[in-house]
Amino acid sequence: MSKGRYGIHGGQYVPETLMNEIINLEKAYEFYKNDPEFNAELDTLLREYAGRPSLLYYAEKMTRDLGGAKIYFKREDLNHTGSHKINNVLGQVLLAKKMGKTRVIAETGAGQHGVATATAAALLDMECEIFMGKEDTVRQALNVYRMELLGATVHPVTTGTMTLKDAVNEAMREWTNRVDDTLYVLGSVMGPHPFPMIVRDFQSVISKEARQQILEKEGRLPTAVVACVGGGSNSMGAFYNFIDDKNVRLIGCEAAGKGVDTAFTAATMATGTLGVFHGMKSYFCQNEYGQIAPVYSISAGLDYPGVGPEHANLHDTGRAEYVPITDDEAVDAFEYIARTEGIICAIESAHAVAHVMKIAPTMSKDDIIICCLSGRGDKDVAAIARYRGVDLHE
Amino acid sequence: MSNIARAFDHGKAFIAFITGGDPDIETTRKCILEMVRAGADLIEIGIPFSDPIAEGPVIQEADLRALTGGATTDDVLGVAADLRAETDVPMVFMTYLNVVFKYGYEKFFSKCREIGMDGVIIPDLPYEEKREASEVASKYGVDVISLIAPTSEERIKTIAADAEGFIYVVSSLGVTGVRSEIKTDLESILREIRKVSDLPAAVGFGISTPEQAAKIASYSDGVIVGSAIVKIVAKYGKDAPSHVYDYVKSMKDAIRGL
Numbered sequence: 001m002s003k004g005r006y007g008i009h010g011g012q013y014v015p016e017t018l019m020n021e022i023i024n025l026e027k028a029y030e031f032y033k034n035d036p037e038f039n040a041e042l043d044t045l046l047r048e049y050a051g052r053p054s055l056l057y058y059a060e061k062m063t064r065d066l067g068g069a070k071i072y073f074k075r076e077d078l079n080h081t082g083s084h085k086i087n088n089v090l091g092q093v094l095l096a097k098k099m100g101k102t103r104v105i106a107e108t109g110a111g112q113h114g115v116a117t118a119t120a121a122a123l124l125d126m127e128c129e130i131f132m133g134k135e136d137t138v139r140q141a142l143n144v145y146r147m148e149l150l151g152a153t154v155h156p157v158t159t160g161t162m163t164l165k166d167a168v169n170e171a172m173r174e175w176t177n178r179v180d181d182t183l184y185v186l187g188s189v190m191g192p193h194p195f196p197m198i199v200r201d202f203q204s205v206i207s208k209e210a211r212q213q214i215l216e217k218e219g220r221l222p223t224a225v226v227a228c229v230g231g232g233s234n235s236m237g238a239f240y241n242f243i244d245d246k247n248v249r250l251i252g253c254e255a256a257g258k259g260v261d262t263a264f265t266a267a268t269m270a271t272g273t274l275g276v277f278h279g280m281k282s283y284f285c286q287n288e289y290g291q292i293a294p295v296y297s298i299s300a301g302l303d304y305p306g307v308g309p310e311h312a313n314l315h316d317t318g319r320a321e322y323v324p325i326t327d328d329e330a331v332d333a334f335e336y337i338a339r340t341e342g343i344i345c346a347i348e349s350a351h352a353v354a355h356v357m358k359i360a361p362t363m364s365k366d367d368i369i370i371c372c373l374s375g376r377g378d379k380d381v382a383a384i385a386r387y388r389g390v391d392l393h394e
Numbered sequence: 395m396s397n398i399a400r401a402f403d404h405g406k407a408f409i410a411f412i413t414g415g416d417p418d419i420e421t422t423r424k425c426i427l428e429m430v431r432a433g434a435d436l437i438e439i440g441i442p443f444s445d446p447i448a449e450g451p452v453i454q455e456a457d458l459r460a461l462t463g464g465a466t467t468d469d470v471l472g473v474a475a476d477l478r479a480e481t482d483v484p485m486v487f488m489t490y491l492n493v494v495f496k497y498g499y500e501k502f503f504s505k506c507r508e509i510g511m512d513g514v515i516i517p518d519l520p521y522e523e524k525r526e527a528s529e530v531a532s533k534y535g536v537d538v539i540s541l542i543a544p545t546s547e548e549r550i551k552t553i554a555a556d557a558e559g560f561i562y563v564v565s566s567l568g569v570t571g572v573r574s575e576i577k578t579d580l581e582s583i584l585r586e587i588r589k590v591s592d593l594p595a596a597v598g599f600g601i602s603t604p605e606q607a608a609k610i611a612s613y614s615d616g617v618i619v620g621s622a623i624v625k626i627v628a629k630y631g632k633d634a635p636s637h638v639y640d641y642v643k644s645m646k647d648a649i650r651g652l
Contacts, residue, residue: 012522
């Protein structure tokens with residue numbers, strides 16, 4: 001069995017052209033993650049530039065209204081660029097620079113990772129090219145312009161379903177085309193080893209802070225940690241430092257789209273099967289012949305047909321639970337948290353909020369839920385308006 | 395020794411690729427028979443995949459046409475079985491690991507033996523991950539072909555020493571597709587391979603003209619051509635077989651006697 005395994009999942013299923021490059025990346029990462037200078041630089045960037053630590057906010061009104069567990073939000077939406085994605089890209093782009101690379105490429109779905117990568121590239125003087133499904137460039141036109149403002153080139157991807165998985169395909173193809181000066185800055189805990197490990201490590205700052213913050217505020221660990229899962233980076237980051245705390249429930253919320261019993265879903269754990277794709281063994285939405293299925297969700301950041309290998313293993317071992325949340329539930333939650341707490345969160349994060357709304361009332365007042373608000377929702381306002389039948393265009 | 399070695403018995407080998415089921419299974423069957431008649435020494439039949447990450451636009455579109463036309467893994471295995479009744483030319487499948495994995499290694503490779511397929515090329519199965527498939531494949535006498543890329547460097551020896559059937563040398567960085575120029579120092583890669591392996595080494599990715607074929611065949615054991623053939627199929631559809639014959643013949647003629 002090769003490197004980077006999480007149970008039976010993970011591995012390095014990539015074309016030979018990329019093998020030396022991902023081996024080099026792993027070596028560089030293993031060196032720099034223990035390098036005091038690298039860590040000092042990254043810490044400064046996270047603190048002074050991204051705005052860390054992010055707040056752990058007690059949602060008192062929601063807690064009262066739902067009448068059960070105490071609800072805390074880990075406010076990744078308050079980070080610079082508006083989501084948790086910045087945690088990972090500052091790490092990876094800094095790593096790329098240390099490796100002597102001059103150019104970064106990345107895929108993006110909703111545009112959050114693309115914007116974050118373009119931001120880090122601007123700051124650290126790297127050339128930047130972003131691959132984004134054409135469908136998503138339409139759904140998230142504002143983010144396309146944002147990336148261009150930051151000096152990145154955005155390539156609309158017109159192959160396949162023209163969404164996130166096709167953007168990953170194109171970014172991988174581009175990487176095989178130009179490896180010497182380029183690092184592929186993967187946006188989630190997916191792909192071939194070492195990416196799932198690197199992205200998880202950079203995102204684990206979320207649970208590192210949250211664990212300490214909840215101990216300071218409540219003097220005890222939470223009953224449950226809830227986060228949305230597409231590829232799974234914010235959830236992996238939110239879960240990671242709680243994995244050894246066996247009494248803390250870890251709950252990942254997948255995008256069920258129009259429902260897991262319909263063809264319009266992106267809930268990989270609920271509907272997927274074991275496969276090998278995008279460099280990793282994991283669960284994927286696919287047909288009986290292994291053709292990757294077109295997936296659907298209102299959220300451009302969650303409509304990915306796979307899930308990171310470490311999540312697949314947490315699912316297999318039962319350490320984490322994964323639940324499907326429909327578009328309708330997510331939109332209701334999006335509106336509810338806006339009205340109740342005055343927070344417009346990303347539609348991705350609203351999937352996690354929707355589950356909190358379901359479970360909090362069933363729990364006791366002694367219970368504590370930490371929900372990761374992975375991003376802010378400005379980007380989604382027009383789409384939600386359209387979903388509600390309001391003819392609003394950006 | 396596998397049947398694949400026979401492909402290299404009569405001089406430099408011409409290896410022809412076609413996507414199974416593009417635009418339909420019957421056209422694939424006819425095209426392959428024409429390739430054989432035109433002198434192709436080894437046939438690579440692509441089993442279409444929804445997300446072929448090592449392919450350029452030409453083969454991506456062929457996969458899409460085949461899948462849209464309803465071609466399944468079983469259909470492609472079926473046409474290979476039909477062809478086996480008509481020709482003993484060495485044949486291999488080319489596909490992505492998920493297609494084989496999902497079909498089931500046991501089921502897939504036992505069917506390969508039943509049909510008389512000689513090998514399989516899986517571009518997203520590097521040396522480190524090869525064993526899970528090759529252990530089953532070898533039980534059924536099916537070679538898992540190894541690829542060596544311009545970036546392989548010190549990996550060349552490890553991969554070549556472990557290879558079976560033939561060695562697929564990737565000519566250039568990037569994905570499959572016609573290229574006007576190939577810049578990689580292939581001769582030094584081939585020298586490295588020959589230090590550790592007696593297997594034939596054929597070069598693919600980007601080769602389309604008789605001149606390129608002749609040049610590359612002068613220092614390798616064969617040339618692999620895919621996108622240029624798939625382009626002909628895309629252009630002529632059901633009428634492609636005679637055009638494929640003409641093209642393959644021109645390519646084979648260019649490397650004959652080298």
